Amino acid sequence: MKKLRASSKVGHNSKIGHNSQMGQNSKMGHNSKMGHGLWMGHDLNIGGRSAGKCLLALGLTCALSLGLVSCGQKDAAKTDTLKIGLTVYDDSDTFLSQITEEIRSRAKEDSGPMKITVSAKGADGSQRTQDEQVEELIASGCNILFVNLVDRTDPSNIIDLARDNNVPIIFYNRELVKEDLMQWDKLYYVGAKAGQSAELQGQEIAAYIAAHPEVDSNGDGKIQYVMLKGEPGHQDAIIRSEKVVETLLAEGVELDKLSYEVANWSRAQAENRTSQLISEYHGQIELLISNNDDMALGAMDAYDQSNMTQNGRPAIFGIDGTKETLEAIRAGKVQGTVMNDATGQADAMMDLAERIFQGKDLSKLPLLNGKYIYIDYTIPQEN
Numbered sequence: 001m002k003k004l005r006a007s008s009k010v011g012h013n014s015k016i017g018h019n020s021q022m023g024q025n026s027k028m029g030h031n032s033k034m035g036h037g038l039w040m041g042h043d044l045n046i047g048g049r050s051a052g053k054c055l056l057a058l059g060l061t062c063a064l065s066l067g068l069v070s071c072g073q074k075d076a077a078k079t080d081t082l083k084i085g086l087t088v089y090d091d092s093d094t095f096l097s098q099i100t101e102e103i104r105s106r107a108k109e110d111s112g113p114m115k116i117t118v119s120a121k122g123a124d125g126s127q128r129t130q131d132e133q134v135e136e137l138i139a140s141g142c143n144i145l146f147v148n149l150v151d152r153t154d155p156s157n158i159i160d161l162a163r164d165n166n167v168p169i170i171f172y173n174r175e176l177v178k179e180d181l182m183q184w185d186k187l188y189y190v191g192a193k194a195g196q197s198a199e200l201q202g203q204e205i206a207a208y209i210a211a212h213p214e215v216d217s218n219g220d221g222k223i224q225y226v227m228l229k230g231e232p233g234h235q236d237a238i239i240r241s242e243k244v245v246e247t248l249l250a251e252g253v254e255l256d257k258l259s260y261e262v263a264n265w266s267r268a269q270a271e272n273r274t275s276q277l278i279s280e281y282h283g284q285i286e287l288l289i290s291n292n293d294d295m296a297l298g299a300m301d302a303y304d305q306s307n308m309t310q311n312g313r314p315a316i317f318g319i320d321g322t323k324e325t326l327e328a329i330r331a332g333k334v335q336g337t338v339m340n341d342a343t344g345q346a347d348a349m350m351d352l353a354e355r356i357f358q359g360k361d362l363s364k365l366p367l368l369n370g371k372y373i374y375i376d377y378t379i380p381q382e383n
Helices: 052-068 073-078 094-110 127-139 156-165 194-211 235-250 267-281 293-306 323-330 342-358
Strands: 081-088 115-122 144-147 169-172 187-191 223-229 255-262 287-290 315-317 372-374
Touching: 081 094, 081 127, 081 342, 094 115, 094 293, 094 342, 115 127, 127 144, 127 156, 144 156, 144 342, 156 169, 169 342, 187 342, 194 235, 194 287, 194 315, 223 235, 223 267, 223 293, 235 255, 255 267, 267 293, 287 293, 293 315, 293 323
Parallel strands: 081 115, 081 144, 144 169, 169 187, 187 372, 223 255, 223 287, 287 315
Antiparallel strands: none
16 A cells, blocks of 8 residues: 655645635645645634644544555564465365464464464465455455465466565465476475375385285285376376375285276265266275375265275275374274374474564575475374
8 A cells, every 4th residue: 555655735735615714714724734744734723723733633643544554564574463364275175274273273372472363265276266365365464475376387476466565475285386486585385295195105005905915805916996186287196196106016016907086185076986986896996095085085985875894895095194084094994194294384384484574584494495395294103
């Protein structure tokens, strides 16, 4: 918002009407000014009483009010409040909802001399909606943005909006193209490496098969498998799908692919796709590999609806380590997952945001090339 210029005037020699008066002989004084050095004319009277002091106070109040509504990083030095604006590609995603919860919890813990607020929005899978949300968050006064992109290849509008208003962005969980991250020195990324998650998933599946030879239910020496994939073209979906198979083959597991199905990270879509697979392959599926936990749970739901016995169900593996998946592992309905550290990612984002806001040295953080923070995947104890 533009501030009043120091020499702004209400006209030049302006008057209210032609020699108009408020009470006895009142006028807007000759060369009256608003702004720095604010003063109103010498002979302004209301009902015979001098009103200079009243108008001076009114003018200062207006000027201060205009100054206080400006937004963005431009005025960060004038406030002790770190205002985080968060937008996520889809707030129905279980893992990303955990990150949002962890960020809110951390903001509450860290609020003290420096107050921290979090305004979160879900884009419902629309990049256009997310672009509009970023504009709204900046206009509302947010001085740091946390952005989980809908389309990792299309961050240009968001970057332009942030740069024009000098509001740093911490992208997370969906890694944008390197060239886009290099567009501005106030762009960062926090996440985890997809290849590591798939390698760990492959290793835990191989270990499970070795410990449970009954997975090969038809005894042909090969594991008939299906895979549930995230959205088409998504970097993590591509890498996880390729790397887990490479790892299993390297571990000496012979595979027989039955089908790959796209379920867009969605539990509901995964349930639908798995129900179709059950109808098509009946009891032939020995292993179900999922790119994430929500889809693994959707597969579990489909088998629950099918009334198949536990012996007729495949081994199911996901990635993320969500609370519900860990419960399903303990119940024996899902066989394994890989822990994507929601708390670790949230803490890294908050550490980075607080240091940026306070103007502190970022070299103490584990920033790779001054831009990236990667949090390691792990295997949870429940597996």
